[in-house]
Amino acid sequence: MVLQQLRRAGPALRGWVGRAGFASLTAGVLLFGYQAGFILMDIQLAVLNTVLNVALLQAEFAVLSFAGFILASALVFLVWSVQSCPYEPVTDAGTVTAIVPVYRDANVLDRSVESLLDSNYEDVEILIVCEPSDIPTKRRAEELAERDGVDYLVNTERPGSKAGAINYAVEETDSEYISIHDADERVDEGFLPKAVAKLRHNDVVQGRTVPEPSGFIESLAYYESILLSYVSRRVLYLFTGFKMAASRAVVMDRSAHDTIGGYDEEMLTEDFYFAYQCYRNHLDVAELLDNPARIDAAHTVVDWWGQRKRWMTGYAQVLHRLLATIRPVRRYRNIFATAICASTVVGSLLMVTMLSKFAVLVVADSQALFVFPLGAIVAVTLAIHLHDYSRGIVSAPTWHWLFVPLLLPVYSLSAIKAVFEYVFSWNGEWYHVTKDA
Numbered sequence: 132m133v134l135q136q137l138r139r140a141g142p143a144l145r146g147w148v149g150r151a152g153f154a155s156l157t158a159g160v161l162l163f164g165y166q167a168g169f170i171l172m173d174i175q176l177a178v179l180n181t182v183l184n185v186a187l188l189q190a191e192f193a194v195l196s197f198a199g200f201i202l203a204s205a206l207v208f209l210v211w212s213v214q215s216c217p218y219e220p221v222t223d224a225g226t227v228t229a230i231v232p233v234y235r236d237a238n239v240l241d242r243s244v245e246s247l248l249d250s251n252y253e254d255v256e257i258l259i260v261c262e263p264s265d266i267p268t269k270r271r272a273e274e275l276a277e278r279d280g281v282d283y284l285v286n287t288e289r290p291g292s293k294a295g296a297i298n299y300a301v302e303e304t305d306s307e308y309i310s311i312h313d314a315d316e317r318v319d320e321g322f323l324p325k326a327v328a329k330l331r332h333n334d335v336v337q338g339r340t341v342p343e344p345s346g347f348i349e350s351l352a353y354y355e356s357i358l359l360s361y362v363s364r365r366v367l368y369l370f371t372g373f374k375m376a377a378s379r380a381v382v383m384d385r386s387a388h389d390t391i392g393g394y395d396e397e398m399l400t401e402d403f404y405f406a407y408q409c410y411r412n413h414l415d416v417a418e419l420l421d422n423p424a425r426i427d428a429a430h431t432v433v434d435w436w437g438q439r440k441r442w443m444t445g446y447a448q449v450l451h452r453l454l455a456t457i458r459p460v461r462r463y464r465n466i467f468a469t470a471i472c473a474s475t476v477v478g479s480l481l482m483v484t485m486l487s488k489f490a491v492l493v494v495a496d497s498q499a500l501f502v503f504p505l506g507a508i509v510a511v512t513l514a515i516h517l518h519d520y521s522r523g524i525v526s527a528p529t530w531h532w533l534f535v536p537l538l539l540p541v542y543s544l545s546a547i548k549a550v551f552e553y554v555f556s557w558n559g560e561w562y563h564v565t566k567d568a
Contacts, residue, residue, distance in 0.1 A: 153551055168490075169188060188497070190488040190492055191492065191495075193485075194492070195504075198504045198506070199507075201363075202510075205365075205515065207366075208362050208365050209514070218331070220324035225254065226254045226306040226308070227310055229310045229318075237270070240259065243312045243316045244278075246424075251320050251323070256304075257280055258304065259275065259282070260300045269283070292401070294393070294394035294401035298394055308327060309384075310383075313426060323382065329417050335414060336419050337377060337419065338422070341353065341356065341426065342427070344526060348431060349430065354538060358512060358538065360375075368418075373406075373410045374410075374418060380423075380424045390412055400441075403442075407468045439545040447554070449472055457469050480543060480546050480547055513528060
């Protein structure tokens with residue numbers, strides 16, 4: 132009852148509730164991390180047939196294990212990223228309908244359309260899906276539709292969401308293969324042939340997207356995508372079989388879309404929920420790290436913060452939905468999906484406790500140990516940046532990588548604010564970032 136009243140309250144009151152809750156929850160998380168950091172842990176290590184007893188503070192163990200996790204996960208990612216698609220590219224297996232849902236994207240729409248027209252796949256039909264109220268983007272779509280292989284559709288049936296635009300477009304087409312791309316996505320010419328080849332053995336193929344590190348904020352967005360979107364998920368992928376299936380740089384059989392029932396139009400992060408629905412329905416999702424697409428990153432601190440807060444609000448909404456639909460519990464993937472989503476949300480909330488661990492190490496005169504997690508984060512992002520640079524995907528690293536360690540606590544703060552607001556004061560609003568041509 133109280134939550135309903137808060138959600139119906141005016142923006143000013145909800146804003147004050149959100150700020151007060153954010154400050155209180157942040158302080159509580161930091162205090163929890165600080166107090167837990169002083170717990171003494173006895174660990175037995177077997178070295179050269181000798182058992183060693185090692186006593187570590189929880190903060191010391193946390194930073195060392197975090198560094199080990201980051202390094203091991205990065206190694207797995209690099210191994211997977213240098214492995215090429217095991218199948219020969221396919222260029223003529225039938226029509227691929229490339230759906231480009233757009234909203235206020237008139238100035239960047241050329242990026243996806245031009246790159247899809249340059250694809251090495253022979254039969255690509257590009258379908259731009261516009262919102263009825265977005266006149267500038269509709270005009271640009273009309274201009275681009277004058278080219279062969281390009282058409283546009285006005286989303287009069289399910290307006291108001293990216294999920295609705297995609298679902299409407301799928302209903303209006305009959306292609307066996309569906310690919311979905313953001314307006315600002317520069318699709319590599321070799322992506323679709325390899326993705327279609329993989330679809331002969333999988334239901335959904337998810338490509339990699341790379342924010343272009345053209346400035347300071349853009350570089351941090353690129354490093355964030357390395358750490359949180361790719362590296363940190365390696366262990367999860369290895370041991371659970373779960374893989375992300377998003378609503379950009381993704382190719383699927385029509386049957387896969389129909390099995391799930393399309394993207395859920397009520398979800399703020401429709402792609403995040405779609406991935407869990409694929410997992411729960413035992414669809415085979417494959418990654419394609421070859422031929423990544425380049426996307427436009429957030430250009431300002433306000434946009435970066437707003438976009439991350441929107442994502443984390445969506446993740447909280449997905450967790451809420453998974454908890455509500457966990458039955459029947461005899462289907463183990465229902466339980467696994469909920470546990471995976473919960474660990475993602477809780478892990479995002481607790482990343483800020485690394486600041487608490489640092490305070491504990493300072494008090495315990497062990498601050499030198501913090502070199503390990505900081506060094507691991509910097510080394511991993513720099514190594515992958517150099518790897519991407521060597522493949523011509525991004526520009527060379529600059530001094531921006533020195534600020535990478537700030538990403539995790541700041542991202543965690545956005546998660547804390549988003550989750551609190553979702554529970555207490557979120558009213559269905561979402562954030563739209565500004566994109567450059």
